[in-house]
Amino acid sequence: MGRTAQPAGLRLLTGRSEGRDSGGRPVHKGPAFRRLPPKAPTWLSREAAAEWRRVTPGLQRLDLLKEEDRAMLAAYCETWSVFVTATRDVTATGLTVQQVTTRPDGSTSEKTVANPSVAIARNAGRELRGFAAQFGLSPSTEQALSRGADDGDEDDNPFA
DSSP, X not given: OOOOOOOHHHHHHTOSSTTBOTTSOBOOOOSOOOOOOOOOOTXXXXXXHHHHHXXXXXXXXXXXXXXXXXHHHHHHHHHHHHHHHHHHHHHHHOSEEEEEEEOTTSOEEEEEEEOHHHHHHHHHHXXXXXXXXXXXXXXXXXXXXXXXXXXXXXXXXXXX
């Protein structure tokens, strides 16, 4: 499947020089979208709305948001909400739960099974990593952004 392409803005921030990415390749800026943050959908869950408010200021400062990102950002925030809900359930009820099965004759049996919230949290975590890569929200992207920051010492670096 391969790696997901980063937005031009992220590639330029982490690039070696003006207009080039970290590998020295020219970066084409792509279409000139208006860089205005999208408005949060009114239907976001409370946890998702809180995540929206948390991440949008930083993304806006980096010029990584546009109005057309609304659906992707909403999906990221709702996935975060699912992850939080499932993780809270695992914390409250444990990694395993008791499953009661009723047989046709009316008798019941009980067995210990994996808490379904464990799988839900795991799947949401995987989805979050994908969304985080799209918006530059992962620790590795943060490191790449800080390496690409202009500290004014480029002439002192013999490897640049």
